[in-house]
Amino acid sequence: MAISDDVLVVGGGVAGVAAALAASDRADVRLISHKQSTLRSASGLVDALGYAPDGDGPIVDPFDAIDDLPEGHPYERVGKTAVREGFSLFDDTVGDMYRGSHTDTNALVPTHGGTVKPTARYPASAAAGLASDGRDALLVGFEALTDFDAPMAASHLDAAGVPFDARGVTVRFPGEFRADAKVTRYAHALDRDENLDGTPARTALAETVKRYLGDEERVGFPAVLGDDDPAGVRADLEAELGADVFEVPMGPPSLPGLRLEDRLYKALEEAGVRVESGNPAVGAETDGDRVEAVYVDRGRRKVPYHADQFVLATGGLVGKGIDSDRDGVREAVFDCYVPQPADRYDWFEDDAFDDHAFARFGVDVDRDLHPLTADGSIDYDNLRGAGSALGGYDFAAEKSGGGVSLATGYAAGDAAGAAVAGATDGATIHGDTQ
């Protein structure tokens, strides 16, 4: 029993990080993830609840709406207090990198497709872009960054009825970049203020945009404005343009996601959490109602990772925590029960945006986040689930992914830490009293 810790968190996304941080006060924690965190594929927006499960919305105050959620929804399981605690853990961790903590009300952030997304926390870099702001906006796209078509996004925003005029232009990013240059390449050129054909990058970009700028008081760019120093890049652009500058969150690879990943993993390091990635968790050793170890596949052999408490935060169908084939749907590490229609033709509906059953596939948990077996009993006493490995909600339709990960990650990690501490001082365990 060589590799052994108090708490083992399986999964490196927002839920796993929240769980590890919440447990780290009272326990030695190890976090393992199969690959690099997928946060770099995330927009960097952290939603709480944008739409009700029946599609009603956008929701103004997610905390009001939590009371109406159906039984089994992860928010209903952990309760409103855990949702608040999860967000405050996030706020403490990211500090001034993020905005939105001053209110319960959702913010409306324009996306790169020109839709408006209700979200609870947004990067400081997106702050000047809010759709509730009445100031006219110029959106600037780059020829080589085809994921953001600024004129189209502007017309979509108009069609969505935003209270300002949006106008889009497409320009060539200054300097000589290859046609398929990576988003990080632009970001680093701006970070370092590289010399582009004799002009510093930030100045060169401002000069390029200036000639298109009319009366607009704010200018939106695709989210490539710096990796290490986004605030500095924005400040210089604002000074040169005489207008506020904001970023529009983009698809992967996403700079706001990368910056968030860096900040969260820095926090893990500061909290003394041991982090490992590179190998998948593939199974578990169990003894009755306890998990003894998780098996990590290190290239053709399985290595046991022992712990007192375990957190399952491996993600859902996209993150590969929930696996499926033509015969069924299963949870990939502990083989926890996943409720599903017996006939696989009932897993989905015909149209892309229909209300699909598969979108809610995941592990069923009790109010303490213990995964439940098919007959509703607790699977393992020392295992808790968090994030999109849980079933009972459709994070993409509800816009609730970040919040559910924070709330359940916090609750699972806090309970795991308390259980470790409780073994010595009898402390109460989160959720036991609910």
Add this chain to the structure above:
Amino acid sequence: MSDAESPDDEFEPVQVFGDETEMDLRPGSDDCYKCSTCDTNCPVAEVDDDFPGPKFQGPEQWRLKRKEDRDIDDSVMKCSNCMRCDGACPSNVPLSQMHNTARGEYVDEQMDKLSREYVRNRILSNYRFFASIASKMPRVANFVAGLGVTTWLGEKVMGISGEREMPEFATQTFREWWEDRGGAQVSNPDKRVAYFHGCYSNYNTPEVGKSMVRVFEHFGYEVMVPPQRCSGTPMFANGMLDDARRAAETNVEELVAAIGEGADVVASCTSCSMSLRQEYPELFDIHGIEDLAAHTYEAVEYLRIHEDLDGALEDADADFPDLAYHAPCHARNQGLEGQAVEVADRIDGVEATDVGDSCSGISGTYGWKEENYDTSMKIGEEMFEHMEAADAETGLTECPTCAMQMEHGTGYDVRHTLELLDAAIVEE
């Protein structure tokens, strides 16, 4: 039930491509959904705007090659084989396998065998052959290598960067030491390991190998040192797959024989263990190769899994300098990036600081090539800065070429985790 027609039990649409074989890269290519995460992780693409990145070198180039008369793009030779793209891909695309395959094909079919580049790459990737000659007369070899004229010739004639200092050859190789001491000092049919020392700890840093032997004997292991050739890492990186295969045939045969005698295989170099456990079964079909992959470990990893290493270190202290630790990319890909600092944390009297997740930039033979030297140093810049900022004047890493780069960029002496364990556990 949806409106879709009920499936006929006979029809399984997933079968249309027939049975895949292990070397068929099509499923890997189809798994790429072009998120470009690999490209943003590639240390070469980061500093070289002309390099198209791993997504092109892997799945895109593979698809292009389905068409007749398509050559492999020569940019594949700029890939340093750090394999970071493997760890970045959220979809398990076997990127490094695709790169190794493409590079092998490029060298086989498109590279002029009389060109300076080919000859130079062949020499660099067959380091062991030349090291074995040099180590017969290490003092002369070190003297010759240190001569200005040698450096000048190396750069002008061979394209080997004159900026780098040739590694010094030890006056006694690890294997000579092993023979001198009479081989294993512990005999134990129940606990055996076969040591894959690789070329570098044999010819250049035998102290790493000696520490390995002392630490494993301390835990009661019988250490075996089977005959062995290069692990193949530099050959993969240079597309010399035939050379690599020949070396692999020897290694598989010798190491599988040791496994038959109850041993697991341990390596002290993370690129060697990477090669034996991942690249071998990906690239070659040799009898026993899967068995070898399943039984190969990095040395410290092996102890952490099979021994109570934390317990052994509980009251240990070591007379050892504080350390700036760099995790080699190939250690990272085996999930070993945190272990050296974790081990050091348990030892009194030593502080080890992780200098972050940047690549050292040398990537084996890559940074030795004249045309790559500047790129290599640019990639390494972040690591050098972090090493200098850390509270230590000595480096720590498991990879011999990362160690060269660390020494080259900072002037620090660089040690191996096994040497630290030796000082903490064995030396009293």
